[in-house]
Amino acid sequence: MSELRQNIATKEWVIIATDRAKRPEGFVQAPRILTQDRPEWEADCPFCPGNEELDLEVLRIPEHGSWQLRVVQNKYPALQREGERTRSFKGVNRQISGVGYHEVLIESPRHNTCPALESGTEVSLMLEAFKIRGRELAEDPRIEQLVYFKNHGERAGTSLVHPHTQLIGLPIVPYNIRARIEEARRYFDDTGRCVFCHMLSEELKDGQRLLAETEHFVAFVLFAALSPFHIWILPRRHESSFLNATAQELADLGRLLRQMLRKLYMGLRDPHYNYLIRSAPLHDPSSEYFHWYVAIVPRVTLRAGFELGSGIFINVTTPEDDAAFLRSVDEDHPIS
Amino acid sequence: MSELRQNIATKEWVIIATDRAKRPEGFVQAPRILTQDRPEWEADCPFCPGNEELDLEVLRIPEHGSWQLRVVQNKYPALQREGERTRSFKGVNRQISGVGYHEVLIESPRHNTCPALESGTEVSLMLEAFKIRGRELAEDPRIEQLVYFKNHGERAGTSLVHPHTQLIGLPIVPYNIRARIEEARRYFDDTGRCVFCHMLSEELKDGQRLLAETEHFVAFVLFAALSPFHIWILPRRHESSFLNATAQELADLGRLLRQMLRKLYMGLRDPHYNYLIRSAPLHDPSSEYFHWYVAIVPRVTLRAGFELGSGIFINVTTPEDDAAFLRSVDEDHPIS
Numbered sequence: 011m012s013e014l015r016q017n018i019a020t021k022e023w024v025i026i027a028t029d030r031a032k033r034p035e036g037f038v039q040a041p042r043i044l045t046q047d048r049p050e051w052e053a054d055c056p057f058c059p060g061n062e063e064l065d066l067e068v069l070r071i072p073e074h075g076s077w078q079l080r081v082v083q084n085k086y087p088a089l090q091r092e093g094e095r096t097r098s099f100k101g102v103n104r105q106i107s108g109v110g111y112h113e114v115l116i117e118s119p120r121h122n123t124c125p126a127l128e129s130g131t132e133v134s135l136m137l138e139a140f141k142i143r144g145r146e147l148a149e150d151p152r153i154e155q156l157v158y159f160k161n162h163g164e165r166a167g168t169s170l171v172h173p174h175t176q177l178i179g180l181p182i183v184p185y186n187i188r189a190r191i192e193e194a195r196r197y198f199d200d201t202g203r204c205v206f207c208h209m210l211s212e213e214l215k216d217g218q219r220l221l222a223e224t225e226h227f228v229a230f231v232l233f234a235a236l237s238p239f240h241i242w243i244l245p246r247r248h249e250s251s252f253l254n255a256t257a258q259e260l261a262d263l264g265r266l267l268r269q270m271l272r273k274l275y276m277g278l279r280d281p282h283y284n285y286l287i288r289s290a291p292l293h294d295p296s297s298e299y300f301h302w303y304v305a306i307v308p309r310v311t312l313r314a315g316f317e318l319g320s321g322i323f324i325n326v327t328t329p330e331d332d333a334a335f336l337r338s339v340d341e342d343h344p345i346s
Numbered sequence: 347m348s349e350l351r352q353n354i355a356t357k358e359w360v361i362i363a364t365d366r367a368k369r370p371e372g373f374v375q376a377p378r379i380l381t382q383d384r385p386e387w388e389a390d391c392p393f394c395p396g397n398e399e400l401d402l403e404v405l406r407i408p409e410h411g412s413w414q415l416r417v418v419q420n421k422y423p424a425l426q427r428e429g430e431r432t433r434s435f436k437g438v439n440r441q442i443s444g445v446g447y448h449e450v451l452i453e454s455p456r457h458n459t460c461p462a463l464e465s466g467t468e469v470s471l472m473l474e475a476f477k478i479r480g481r482e483l484a485e486d487p488r489i490e491q492l493v494y495f496k497n498h499g500e501r502a503g504t505s506l507v508h509p510h511t512q513l514i515g516l517p518i519v520p521y522n523i524r525a526r527i528e529e530a531r532r533y534f535d536d537t538g539r540c541v542f543c544h545m546l547s548e549e550l551k552d553g554q555r556l557l558a559e560t561e562h563f564v565a566f567v568l569f570a571a572l573s574p575f576h577i578w579i580l581p582r583r584h585e586s587s588f589l590n591a592t593a594q595e596l597a598d599l600g601r602l603l604r605q606m607l608r609k610l611y612m613g614l615r616d617p618h619y620n621y622l623i624r625s626a627p628l629h630d631p632s633s634e635y636f637h638w639y640v641a642i643v644p645r646v647t648l649r650a651g652f653e654l655g656s657g658i659f660i661n662v663t664t665p666e667d668d669a670a671f672l673r674s675v676d677e678d679h680p681i682s
Contacts, residue, residue, distance in 0.1 A: 011429060011444055012423075012424060012443075012444025013441055013443060014442040014443075014444055018440060020521075025424050025425065026444070027424045027425075027444070028444075029422055029423060029426070086365055086366045087348075087363075087365060088361050088363045088365075088366070088660050089361065089363075090347055090365070093347060101544075102354045102545050102548045103351070103569050104351065104352040104354060105349055106350040106352075107349060107350075108348025108349045108350055108361060108362070108364075157652060157655045157656045158655070159650070159654070160651055161650045161651045165648075166650060167648045167651060168650075178652060180656065180658070182350060184657045184658050185356075185357040185359060186656070186657030189525060205438070208437075208438050212438045216437070233438075284650065284654050284655075286654060286655035287655075288655065305655075307654060312500075312501075312503045313503065313649065314497045314503020314504075315496055315502065315512070315620035315621070315622055316495050316503075316512065316514060318495070318622060319493045319494070319620075319622035319624065320516065320520045320522070321521060321523070322520050
């Protein structure tokens with residue numbers, strides 16, 4: 011029998027549809043060019059070394075010599091850096107000028123890589139760079155929310171294959187983030203606890219969906235996973251903002267995030283995925299009840315009309331099976 | 347300069363990204379097999395005539411002789427008809443047994459058609475069949491929400507190409523529908539008006555995004571369209587439930603819905619799309635402030651990490667340009 015499960019933090023429902031059940035192995039991707047099989051350098055790739063002058067750079071590490079990563083302004087930004095944040099109301103139409111930031115973190119000079127193929131140290135460096143950029147953007151009073159996201163593969167929305175992640179600084183708090191904050195506040199009022207801290211301790215106790223735990227973080231498949239292999243990585247220390255993560259935490263998270271992405275890469279043959287960092291709004295005094303985290307969403311299924319119409323997803327694997335499958339993947343094995 | 351726009355009814359934000367702007371013509375789909383070019387009958391299609399015994403039928407029109415449409419139980423249902431609705435709470439984990447309905451409306455005996463290629467009368471008949479089935483499902487006290495949706499084309503989530511629409515009867519009210527009801531209630535409290543009625547009258551006054559108006563309905567591209575050609579069709583008469591639509595209204599809607607889908611078919615070369623009917627929860631006394639409607643979402647762009655992380659969409663056309671483009675499409679022209 012199918013069951014409906016609710017994510018207690020986001021209030022999202024999912025149908026775990028056992029009548030349509032598929033084994034986790036059923037999501038191993040069909041043969042195609044893997045990330046590692048691409049050329050290491052492509053002359054016409056705007057992010058490959060040699061084309062550095064194409065974009066306006068805002069961060070380079072290391073500062074001198076050959077770079078290891080760079081952050082640049084998106085050439086086709088969704089939002090513009092310059093200008094005033096103005097609101098306009100005309101009848102029922104609400105509008106805000108499109109000011110904000112749209113930056114791109116180029117993760118490596120190498121064209122044929124991705125976090126799964128890098129070392130933990132390299133992934134930690136990306137997180138450090140995010141924090142540096144995020145802190146700078148947070149100084150701008152027009153900005154209310156930072157959104158960090160990676161699109162790996164075309165099903166995840168990539169147009170450029172060179173490994174990169176994006177950071178958007180928004181002049182508003184999105185409705186869906188507000189709703190989560192509001193739910194978290196309600197939970198805190200009712201129980202005196204952060205709902206994310208509670209979830210984390212329950213996942214540790216239960217263990218069925220657990221993938222890995224480190225000194226500072228815990229990774230698990232969500233009880234109410236919206237799609238196969240939907241993973242959250244939660245910091246053990248209660249903290250609402252990614253910008254307050256410590257250097258030790260980011261070093262730890264880099265290794266763990268790399269490990270999770272490598273399990274997906276090896277277990278499912280380089281699936282397309284998004285990962286995102288969810289962090290509290292910049293000006294929200296919600297530090298007691300909100301909790302930052304990383305979400306990983308492999309794009310192995312499609313969102314169809316039912317999902318659009320109801321906001322409910324239909325997941326055809328069970329989170330417990332997915333977790334067992336991912337635990338069994340040996341991510342230390344050299345990738346060949 | 348880009349701008350952010352908010353849908354006043356759903357509170358969803360969209361970035362209209364003019365720096366990445368694309369003309370509506372840029373979304374004309376690449377050559378591939380169009381719906382009309384498929385064979386009219388396929389022996390191994392479970393929905394083609396000759397395979398009627400494969401599925402459990404719940405409605406057939408006309409009752410005798412060759413059928414024009416049928417409603418059957420989904421062979422691989424997301425939810426099961428039998429069983430009790432039970433809730434379980436275990437720590438932070440909330441669960442409900444997967445009881446409900448999952449029905450499929452087979453829209454035509456012909457394999458190579460879709461609503462755009464049918465007559466308005468035929469589309470109205472589908473809507474009538476939805477209403478008949480919806481009313482029957484509404485009798486079941488375990489069911490709280492009906493979700494009607496069509497997936498046309500694989501990017502919209504279809505696995506079977508034979509023209510069909512689906513109806514799911516849920517044992518819960520989804521979070522995103524609850525949130526909309528709540529917002530609509532708040533608007534009503536603040537202004538004394540239904541937010542959808544207000545939006546409809548403003549769109550009629552403004553006219554820039556208007557696509558068509560009939561005796562009972564108005565079709566327009568949303569001011570805050572989440573993606574190109576995102577269309578709403580609102581009934582002029584305030585009514586929260588699709589199940590209370592009159593026969594005259596459904597006859598009128600059938601023609602209008604067919605006209606909109608035909609404009610998309612001809613203007614964009616048979617794009618993949620979802621359409622859905624949004625209607626109030628069955629047991630919700632929200633009749634004063636909620637308003638049922640049809641949403642059409644062509645799947646011409648992808649939801650990437652930013653959309654997952656923020657709930658905000660980036661739309662690279664302007665709703666006003668999209669509306670002008672669709673108005674210019676002559677949907678009466680024979681399709682060749």
